[in-house]
Amino acid sequence: MSGTGDDFKWFGEGFDGFPKRLPEDVVEYIIFIINSKLSAIQTRERLQGFQRALATLEKKFLKEYIWQRESIRMDLVCDNRRWFLRGTTNYGDSVADEWLIVYFLRELSQEFPDAWIRIYDTDGEFLLIEAANAIPSWLTPEVAENRVWINNHHLCVIPVSDHDNPKSLAIEEALSIINDVPTKLQHLPKIEQEAFYRLKSFPSAISENQHHATLPIPRKLAYILRSNPSYIAPAVEAFYLRDPISLRLLQPEKSRTQLNFPPESFVSVSVRFTKVLYAQLLGQQWVPPGPYGEALAKLISKESGVPSVSREKAEIGIKVTAGFEMLAQHKLYADKKATREIQLLLEDIEAGDEALPSDDEIARWPKREDNEGWLDIDFVEFEKELAGKGAGSTTRGFGDKNAQDNLRKMVERFNKFIEDEDAGLDGAKGLGLDPMDIDNDSEAPPVGWEDPEDSDDSDDNEDDDEQADKEFEEYERTFEKFLTLSSAEKSALLDDARELAQVEEAEKEEDEEIKKLSEMMEAELFSHGALNLGAKKNSGVKPVMGDGEGRGKAKLEEFLEEVDDNDVEYLDEDYNLAENMLQAFKGQAGMAGPAGNLMSMMGICFPPDADTDEEFKNKNKDPVNNK
Incomplete structure (x- = not known):
């Protein structure tokens, strides 16, 4: 079907093209x-x-x-x-x-x-x-x-x-x-x-799939939707799939283009959606930018002149307006039939061939506000349906009737399969499994019976089970309490959870940055041999760890005198580390690098670079007095 069949021919076998596959949806x-x-x-x-x-x-x-x-x-x-x-x-x-x-x-x-x-x-x-x-x-x-x-x-x-x-x-x-x-x-x-x-x-499901809502939208947009209500589908999709370019087109000061549907001169009209389109708009969290944010504030404060506008309807109206603007301006939708038709209508308006509807004319348009009960989900009823106990319920159900019927059918099928007496460990009789579906590659030895006298493990398992039961009971109580909250309280909790998740994500990103920086520093030290502790202590380079030649050398000699024979291995590691750190510092050629930065953070300052003590003295002589 969607994959290659047994009769598929590869190159050299009479290849006649790859199997065709339909795009998604x-x-x-x-x-x-x-x-x-x-x-x-x-x-x-x-x-x-x-x-x-x-x-x-x-x-x-x-x-x-x-x-x-x-x-x-x-x-x-x-x-x-x-x-x-x-x-x-x-x-x-x-x-x-x-x-x-x-x-x-x-x-x-x-x-x-x-x-x-x-x-x-x-x-x-x-x-x-x-x-x-x-x-x-x-x-x-x-x-x-x-x-x-x-x-x-x-x-x-x-x-x-x-x-x-x-x-x-x-x-x-x-x-x-x-x-x-x-x-x-x-x-x-x-x-x-x-x-x-x-x-x-069907066919009743055809009309039940539609949803009407009375929204505030600009007068020009009301005229466009009056011409063809189906334009709402591509406009909602343009908003739903918005990208940074789309959002820029909503801000004239950034895009330097004039808006086709400026958020002004709002009128209240009935807009027809499908249930999917309406849910897509309603579920989108969006902060309108520029003039759209200002228009939303006016709609909510009743300054726009449109009476009886709830915040929810005002937000949906602004989203619809923004979606049409994205559809009309974005080059991504330029070839759509709806976009071309909308542009022709806008040109007729600009040319004066078509006049926008007046308030009296709009008042005579039919208005319809459908019930939004299909959006409400009663999670208690939903759990009953999943448990297969909702078929005889006298309540209204958990939400949309068609969705409820489909879920009930799915649970019924699942329960029927589970209760099949002919079904065994491999599934229902007659279905069978392909040999490749059986995982028989494990080489783990068989697990024997546990010793009944081994009471320690049994006690630990019982404690774990008891703790798991307590946690599950606590979860159930919390979940039931959440279901009794109002929509506003649920929304507030979700906002807090979202904010906490953002903080945790920021901390995670910061940890990742520190980890990357540490890996870069480690790689740099490795490249100069600073972390190679296996080197010989008699390599010919003397470690210098003080802030001057004499002071560093005296400290190192004093340390060597105090170490006995039992500490040779410990001495090798410290000695070699100092040696390798010096080589890493020399590799920086006097410039900033990880070795110098690391020792500075520890309060240690390297002396000027010199291969031998004599070379160091010669470099620091007074060229005039030869001192």
Whole structure:
């Protein structure tokens, strides 16, 4: 699937290119018409009818839908004299977009029974991943490619031939099987039920994925969003993925460019998001720079003229405004369709061809404020769901209903696997493990039974267990207390934790700098032999450790007289260290270096460099009086 298969050919073996892999967060879908009675022209017309039917579904269900990044689209393609439809969609962080595409294609397959549809994403056959606990043991990722198809509202699988080695199919092989022996395909209800489980909430899930909020935004921006509400998606993404260049564009004094959407002349309008987009904005911690910070302060203090603006809504309005500014100015988004259209609208406004809406006109626009309960997570209910005890609960649940249903299904699948009586230490019966998955390379000797009379170890283990129990009980009490706090108190605690983490990070960085400096000094000393304690003491260089020739020499001779025969090894190390330090000092050639700096810090000053005492005397004679 996503990796190289057994039939991959390397260089010299008929290399025909590396396996293709979809980018992250991209789903791809292909539609074939398998009908031997149709000619090539008729097949093409049938595919065009499929495209028209898709457009009808979009008009019916997607009037107000906002795609996270890209919408569903299919192009008519002819390859190897075969006509088919192919499309890709980048769904970004919105998995709901991916399942919406699955829903549309499945519905269209019922209207076109001769259409065979394959859909996959970066992870490969994600429909099989969704039905992982129901698939047969032979349907592994290595053989699943081109074997899973949607036809006539059902999920069909091409089985592995008994006489062939299990492997994935080429697309032409799969189409040949579908055309020649369609009865060979298997319809497995259990796999289908699990794979299409998320489609149970459609089509109502389409509208439930949207979220409306009334926000203060500049009048010019209100006009742009009124023209096309879907512009909100690329603008939120531009803000969410902001970089230093984007932030600079928000400050005219730095970028020396005029703002397209200056934060002024605010009006209160209803803005439509997807739940993912709204959550992305709400979760971003951001301090608005320059004029955006000033505008936020005015909105909160009611100086902007927009009544009834909460701090939260004011912050989101400022984030939306900044996102549109980044989208309009950043060269990174210049080629986006939304950016080009926004620039045309701005040019019409500047030219006077379009007038901005008045206060009376904006007042007549419909306003909608959706409940934000789906953002609230009751952690007590969440823990119940994880424990598999939330199915019969009469409370409203821990948050978003669809998320709760998906989590409940996941826990149900996990519990079903755990309770499988046929499951052993190696997993459920029939699934089996690949021999390479078993770690049998350990050479550790077998552990024998412990001596029951060895009570010391037992007592230590009991003490450790008791201490661990106490710590866990303390953690539970603290966690329960945290859950009872208000949002403001939780936010304050999180701010304190964040500040403490920053302090610890700064200390860690300081320790790293000291460590690097020490390593550099050690390397320098090694290079001059200052740390080589294994040298011979009779190397011919006398150590000098005083602040003058006579004083250093006298101290060293006095030390040598006091050392007895038992201290020879200790003397060698000190002597050699002094010798090596002197050589390191000489290597500095009179300039600053680690040896001199280190001894200065210890209060020791080296005398002028001289190879012998006589040379030192000669260098310090008075050139006039020859003294």
